[in-house]
Amino acid sequence: MKRVSLKDIAKLVGASPSTVSFILNGKASQMRISDELKNKVLATAKKMGYQPNQVAVSLRTGQTKILGLLVEDISNNFFASLAKTIEEEAEEFGYKVVYSSTENNSKKGVELLRMLTQRQVDGYLITPTVGMEEDIEMLARHKKPLVLMDRYFPGIEAPYVQVDNKGAVEKGMEHLVEKGYKKIAFITIESPMIQMRQREEAYLDAIAKSSAQKKKLILKVNYSGGRETAIEQITDFLKKQQPDAVFFATNYLGILGLESIRAISLSIPKDLAVVCFDDNDIFRLHLPGITVLQQPVEAIARTAIHILMQQLGNSKVPVKKNQVQLAANLIVRQST
Amino acid sequence: MKRVSLKDIAKLVGASPSTVSFILNGKASQMRISDELKNKVLATAKKMGYQPNQVAVSLRTGQTKILGLLVEDISNNFFASLAKTIEEEAEEFGYKVVYSSTENNSKKGVELLRMLTQRQVDGYLITPTVGMEEDIEMLARHKKPLVLMDRYFPGIEAPYVQVDNKGAVEKGMEHLVEKGYKKIAFITIESPMIQMRQREEAYLDAIAKSSAQKKKLILKVNYSGGRETAIEQITDFLKKQQPDAVFFATNYLGILGLESIRAISLSIPKDLAVVCFDDNDIFRLHLPGITVLQQPVEAIARTAIHILMQQLGNSKVPVKKNQVQLAANLIVRQST
DNA sequence: CTGAAAGCGCTTACAG
DNA sequence: CTGAAAGCGCTTACAG
Numbered sequence: 001m002k003r004v005s006l007k008d009i010a011k012l013v014g015a016s017p018s019t020v021s022f023i024l025n026g027k028a029s030q031m032r033i034s035d036e037l038k039n040k041v042l043a044t045a046k047k048m049g050y051q052p053n054q055v056a057v058s059l060r061t062g063q064t065k066i067l068g069l070l071v072e073d074i075s076n077n078f079f080a081s082l083a084k085t086i087e088e089e090a091e092e093f094g095y096k097v098v099y100s101s102t103e104n105n106s107k108k109g110v111e112l113l114r115m116l117t118q119r120q121v122d123g124y125l126i127t128p129t130v131g132m133e134e135d136i137e138m139l140a141r142h143k144k145p146l147v148l149m150d151r152y153f154p155g156i157e158a159p160y161v162q163v164d165n166k167g168a169v170e171k172g173m174e175h176l177v178e179k180g181y182k183k184i185a186f187i188t189i190e191s192p193m194i195q196m197r198q199r200e201e202a203y204l205d206a207i208a209k210s211s212a213q214k215k216k217l218i219l220k221v222n223y224s225g226g227r228e229t230a231i232e233q234i235t236d237f238l239k240k241q242q243p244d245a246v247f248f249a250t251n252y253l254g255i256l257g258l259e260s261i262r263a264i265s266l267s268i269p270k271d272l273a274v275v276c277f278d279d280n281d282i283f284r285l286h287l288p289g290i291t292v293l294q295q296p297v298e299a300i301a302r303t304a305i306h307i308l309m310q311q312l313g314n315s316k317v318p319v320k321k322n323q324v325q326l327a328a329n330l331i332v333r334q335s336t
Numbered sequence: 337m338k339r340v341s342l343k344d345i346a347k348l349v350g351a352s353p354s355t356v357s358f359i360l361n362g363k364a365s366q367m368r369i370s371d372e373l374k375n376k377v378l379a380t381a382k383k384m385g386y387q388p389n390q391v392a393v394s395l396r397t398g399q400t401k402i403l404g405l406l407v408e409d410i411s412n413n414f415f416a417s418l419a420k421t422i423e424e425e426a427e428e429f430g431y432k433v434v435y436s437s438t439e440n441n442s443k444k445g446v447e448l449l450r451m452l453t454q455r456q457v458d459g460y461l462i463t464p465t466v467g468m469e470e471d472i473e474m475l476a477r478h479k480k481p482l483v484l485m486d487r488y489f490p491g492i493e494a495p496y497v498q499v500d501n502k503g504a505v506e507k508g509m510e511h512l513v514e515k516g517y518k519k520i521a522f523i524t525i526e527s528p529m530i531q532m533r534q535r536e537e538a539y540l541d542a543i544a545k546s547s548a549q550k551k552k553l554i555l556k557v558n559y560s561g562g563r564e565t566a567i568e569q570i571t572d573f574l575k576k577q578q579p580d581a582v583f584f585a586t587n588y589l590g591i592l593g594l595e596s597i598r599a600i601s602l603s604i605p606k607d608l609a610v611v612c613f614d615d616n617d618i619f620r621l622h623l624p625g626i627t628v629l630q631q632p633v634e635a636i637a638r639t640a641i642h643i644l645m646q647q648l649g650n651s652k653v654p655v656k657k658n659q660v661q662l663a664a665n666l667i668v669r670q671s672t
Numbered sequence: 673c674t675g676a677a678a679g680c681g682c683t684t685a686c687a688g
Numbered sequence: 689c690t691g692a693a694a695g696c697g698c699t700t701a702c703a704g
Contacts, residue, residue: 056681075416392697
């Protein structure tokens with residue numbers, strides 16, 4: 001059962017492929033094709049279930065109308081929501097999105113990037129990993145339509161959209177200080193990526209400014225050993241340092257943290273207050289509810305698409321800035 | 337900055353495009369091309385950063401090496417894990433996966449299906465929604481490589497992989513009965529899809545077989561009103577019927593259920609025992625932990641890919657059956 | 673051992 | 689008003 005092609009239709013109605021193409025692309029009147037022929041072609045195409053071969057169209061037009069989206073991990077709530085909103089927004093502009101997870105593995109990330117290029121995507125939306133710097137720079141240098149999300153490379157001039165990490169951590173720290181906590185720990189991961197650096201810096205600044213707390217208490221979890229060893233690192237740290245509040249720098253650290261806190265039977269917030277970066281069903285449903293800094297996921301997605309569309313010449317609304325930071329939202333629950 | 341093409345390389349080394357193509361596709365020795373030319377071509381291709389235009393390759397070969405995956409909702413944990421494993425498995429066979437969410441909206445589902453067809457995907461992996469029956473049948477009739485997942489249409493002869501829904505609910509019900517619960521309610525959604533029918537039937541069978549409980553207690557949540565009204569329906573039902581145990585038929589119902597139970601301050605498992613279909617971080621971290629029937633997500637994904645690969649003629653291991661049910665895993669936690 | 677040619681299914685500038 | 693032709697970037701059967 002072969003697919004119906006333009007040629008098949010042309011043969012059937014006795015017209016040339018070009019005429020059929022014009023009609024099917026809505027250029028019948030522009031090409032002053034008779035209504036009779038037009039209707040005949042349209043009817044035949046419908047009857048035979050004609051669907052254009054997009055691969056051929058893409059090769060010919062040089063446009064695939066596909067955007068490539070690379071996230072860190074699609075099974076992580078934050079990235080899943082991001083992907084979903086991006087998909088919706090892209091659809092408004094007639095683009096489809098293909099997405100893949102880099103798993104924060106630079107080799108995989110680079111391979112995926114090449115794959116997207118080979119597939120001729122029209123634009124790139126990327127949450128870059130450590131080793132992707134060169135490839136991203138290449139894209140930027142070649143003026144490929146591109147937006148980075150969640151993080152970026154300070155040395156590379158490329159558009160990006162991320163949450164205001166510094167402001168977010170600041171807000172969270174202020175909240176803890178106001179509540180009277182005096183021994184606030186910060187649990188993050190080993191990572192040279194900018195978004196983690198910004199969060200850590202904001203914690204350090206807050207401590208430097210604080211009159212009640214002089215000592216910084218930072219744990220950098222080494223995640224390469226897997227869940228169990230990560231939990232061990234956290235419990236060890238909590239037992240040894242005995243903070244009265246803890247700030248988790250990412251949502252998965254927060255989840256690991258809750259397990260750790262449970263493992264050593266600390267009571268939240270009596271023994272230990274908890275704040276986490278990123279909201280999540282888990283934090284909302286947890287007893288007690290966990291205070292979080294919610295990222296403006298929809299706004300990040302929408303802004304990223306708008307910046308990309310501008311590069312593709314499809315902007316409805318012109319975007320002024322192409323390096324954007326959006327404010328996070330402090331949601332106070334019972335954990336603080 | 338134009339992309340480097342085969343022709344460019346051919347011109348540069350002074351060979352014909354065909355020769356370059358053979359070399360780049362590893363057929364140099366087969367075509368008895370001199371090592372000298374081969375190395376020159378390879379070096380030039382590398383230096384110029386040549387990457388084949390997959391769109392052209394696809395058009396020519398008729399193969400895109402892309403699989404289309406349609407899930408209900410990529411931001412739902414179950415589908416996200418499914419997608420992730422499918423991506424990994426597909427990679428083993430040299431295929432990429434593009435995925436999209438139908439949102440259980442038949443119109444969107446059908447559109448996405450057409451889009452995949454237009455993009456010439458080599459095979460389809462689909463969790464079908466209600467209105468997709470005709471389109472799926474069309475694919476099956478045209479002998480397109482296809483596997484349904486999680487659910488299927490009884491009237492259509494097509495390969496599928498799903499969890500053994502009946503066996504799973506049976507297991508859960510037996511567990512509750514053994515624990516001595518005598519007023520077990522079942523909370524599900526209005527849906528004609530087979531997987532929901534199977535789960536409900538298994539509940540009814542269990543009650544029919546039971547000596548302790550004669551009355552069936554079923555709530556079919558109408559989800560169209562959104563979260564809040566769904567929670568209202570559940571709380572009303574629980575207050576009115578006062579079951580001693582409740583079985584949630586899907587993970588999102590379970591999450592809504594936990595919110596409902598909290599809203600009316602019931603204590604788990606003292607006032608009410610809870611079992612849920614599908615595992616989830618939330619159920620694991622909840623206090624008390626929620627007893628679940630965990631779907632064998634990895635096995636479902638792997639089986640689906642193997643069945644699809646067999647249709648595509650890439651099977652390493654021949655698959656015997658192409659309509660498969662896999663057993664769920666009862667994980668007992670503190671909620672029962 | 674290597675090259676010229678056809679063709680995948682479209683779109684579009686050109687000719688009539 | 690409509691058609692023939694070129695071409696997007698590849699692969700591969702054919703010729704020499």
